[in-house]
Amino acid sequence: MSLAFCEHGLNRDDHARANPERLADLRASPLARLLAMEGLSPVLGADNGLTWGELGEVAEVVFLGLDGDAPLFAAVPEAGDTRPAYQQRPAWDALSLLPARDLAIYGGARSLVDWHARHRFCANCGAPTQIAKGGWQRNCTSCSAQHFPRTDPVAIMLVEHDGDLLLGRGLNFPERRYSALAGFVEPGEGVEQAVAREVLEEVGVSVTQVSYVASQPWPFPSQLMLGCHGMARGRELTIDETEIAEARWFTRAEVATAMDRGVPDEDRPFLPPPPTAIARHLLNWWLERG
Amino acid sequence: MSLAFCEHGLNRDDHARANPERLADLRASPLARLLAMEGLSPVLGADNGLTWGELGEVAEVVFLGLDGDAPLFAAVPEAGDTRPAYQQRPAWDALSLLPARDLAIYGGARSLVDWHARHRFCANCGAPTQIAKGGWQRNCTSCSAQHFPRTDPVAIMLVEHDGDLLLGRGLNFPERRYSALAGFVEPGEGVEQAVAREVLEEVGVSVTQVSYVASQPWPFPSQLMLGCHGMARGRELTIDETEIAEARWFTRAEVATAMDRGVPDEDRPFLPPPPTAIARHLLNWWLERG
Structure with missing residues (x-):
């Protein structure tokens, strides 16, 4: 009896989040990979697994963790998903096709990038916020409030x-x-x-x-x-x-x-x-x- | 072995939250009471219990629930609490003095009103938000995003x-x-x-x-x-x-x-x-x- 979305097997390497030099090294690594998504949906490969691309010049990225030596990232999309949950039921069933580990990686990435896309402003003062800590935080550009991904x-x-x-x-x-x-x-x-x-x-x-x-x-x-x-x-x-x-x-x-x-x-x-x-x-x- | 902050014993009467007429009746009830707070701290009575006052004309209130027939409310303060948690340790110890039920009522109220005070703007678009659903929601005045108290x-x-x-x-x-x-x-x-x-x-x-x-x-x-x-x-x-x-x-x-x-x-x-x-x-x- 396995639980879904739990076992991503990545090393989250949380110290890297607070270390801008290390983050820059991870982004520049030839092993760095970016999760392929269309909006907030995964782009599945021939084997129904996730697909990965080059990191490139994406502005807002979240550092998901290390897969062995390979740093994995996901990009914050233009818009988040404001649809009610029931409209996404077909997606839930489709996701059952993903291998367990890919499902867990995708789930965590989806939650994070969707949160960023819907939290570009400070709830405390209304000013724009900036992505920080490798995508595990947003900072207000005006009142200095810090915001964290919501669960x-x-x-x-x-x-x-x-x-x-x-x-x-x-x-x-x-x-x-x-x-x-x-x-x-x-x-x-x-x-x-x-x-x-x-x-x-x-x-x-x-x-x-x-x-x-x-x-x-x-x-x-x-x-x-x-x-x-x-x-x-x-x-x-x-x-x-x-x-x-x-x-x-x-x-x-x-x-x-x-x-x-x-x-x-x-x-x-x-x-x-x-x-x-x-x-x-x-x-x-x-x-x-x- | 009891757990703190759990047993408030109130009827949350969640239907009232979505019913503006019922909410207005509750606010107008002669039994309605407002939690006495200084900022986010409780005002303790002689017996170290919470104290309660008249509801009056407070603009932003949260409906905590019914204590028997008495509707209990808490007011959203001017400012929330942005201090780091460790600066509040003396408060934690002082709270041990409150009777268990009062502690639970205060804890839930504190979380809610602090959330409101720090979420007066929409994280999605930066516009002002308005309190809704008896204080269990905030609605954006511009992009129609709904925001819910965070846990x-x-x-x-x-x-x-x-x-x-x-x-x-x-x-x-x-x-x-x-x-x-x-x-x-x-x-x-x-x-x-x-x-x-x-x-x-x-x-x-x-x-x-x-x-x-x-x-x-x-x-x-x-x-x-x-x-x-x-x-x-x-x-x-x-x-x-x-x-x-x-x-x-x-x-x-x-x-x-x-x-x-x-x-x-x-x-x-x-x-x-x-x-x-x-x-x-x-x-x-x-x-x-x-």
């Missing part, structure tokens, strides 16, 4: 009752696709409180015994998914239709059939989340746990 | 080897204070990868078997602390002096003595983190685990 923690949870599992169909999900409920962790709460609050808000179910299972980044645009499990105190659902389209309880057998690769889509009780989603991992974890 | 996930970890524990003294820590190593989770990694990377960067130790222990928010300015435990593959330390001042291995007996309330400070092998810090909780967890 938003999200609680995502399997909720269980009497051996059944609660799954939901998000607004704008494709027909028949169900997944784990999820929501952003807010200021003033821990992961465990966020799980309980989100489930109560979305389906009116009180949750207890929340435990952490696994985490992975999610680069649309830059979430840290914190996968959890909790026990429901009851099974009556009061759906908040402003947050999700549907939610229901599935038996273990139904979840197993839905997740069985040998079963044709039309015979699955629901369509599971894609392999790149931590929800898929959580469902596998839950089935294997027995 | 930065941080991995904080107890690293163990042969029954001993690795603790560090941060740059600017008071003399003799040691705590768990910690660092921001970056784009392109999960919590477990962040733990391994940070420990390798800060002290040159390779870590395996990373497991999650607990989480809590930390409102200086707005972190989500993800407390973990990991096993070191070796005990030789190569300190990165740009990141921490010192690090060393402590025996279980030393940790127990340091954490024993009956021991005078001068007899402790090190001064432990304050009760409001998750590191303190992790150390208690580790001692009780045996």
Whole structure:
């Protein structure tokens, strides 16, 4: 059971970020490579892997890390991606084709360059900001505020009752696709409180015994998914239709059939989340746990 | 073993945020109360609890949630807090005086109003932003970008080897204070990868078997602390002096003595983190685990 977007295998060499001479050497290295992207999408090679080009004279680049001795970079695009997440679902499925390591490199790069493209001004004073620290920071040109790439923690949870599992169909999900409920962790709460609050808000179910299972980044645009499990105190659902389209309880057998690769889509009780989603991992974890 | 900043016990009533009429009713309620703050510090009452005042005509307020039927608000101050975290250490200790629930209410409020005060402009285009959704969002007045309060996930970890524990003294820590190593989770990694990377960067130790222990928010300015435990593959330390001042291995007996309330400070092998810090909780967890 592997988690997507996690294992890039690069040496981030964080000291280089604060060392302009070393950064310049890395950029000038004959081994330096630039991630090929069209906008924020990867340009895939014949083997469905990432492709890499010459670094050239790109103005704003992010130093991703060292692949062996080769410094890897990604360029900040003209514009970031302001589309809502659901419009990107086809991309999520396509990304399942990338080898795991390429997927992780791409995911981290996408989050970073998209953040830069949408943070060219200072939130504190409105003046332009400049890329700094090898692309891991932006500095205000006027008020001296420093800005750092954003990562938003999200609680995502399997909720269980009497051996059944609660799954939901998000607004704008494709027909028949169900997944784990999820929501952003807010200021003033821990992961465990966020799980309980989100489930109560979305389906009116009180949750207890929340435990952490696994985490992975999610680069649309830059979430840290914190996968959890909790026990429901009851099974009556009061759906908040402003947050999700549907939610229901599935038996273990139904979840197993839905997740069985040998079963044709039309015979699955629901369509599971894609392999790149931590929800898929959580469902596998839950089935294997027995 | 309680975690600080977690249990505010408020009903966040998130539907009210998107409902201007309901928000107006809440503001106009005779039960509405405004958190008393001087800048970003709480104004404590005689019992060391928070104090509350009339809502009045404050322009930018954040709806914190309902305390029973009473809507609680906090006002956005003129300026946020741009001081580095270490300059606020005296405040952390003082906050240990607040009752747990008040501490949690204050922490969430502090993170939110500080975020507003430092995000009055649009990072995407530089135009002014306006508070929205009861203080849980800001909208750009020009490019229509939406901005949400920021929460930065941080991995904080107890690293163990042969029954001993690795603790560090941060740059600017008071003399003799040691705590768990910690660092921001970056784009392109999960919590477990962040733990391994940070420990390798800060002290040159390779870590395996990373497991999650607990989480809590930390409102200086707005972190989500993800407390973990990991096993070191070796005990030789190569300190990165740009990141921490010192690090060393402590025996279980030393940790127990340091954490024993009956021991005078001068007899402790090190001064432990304050009760409001998750590191303190992790150390208690580790001692009780045996």
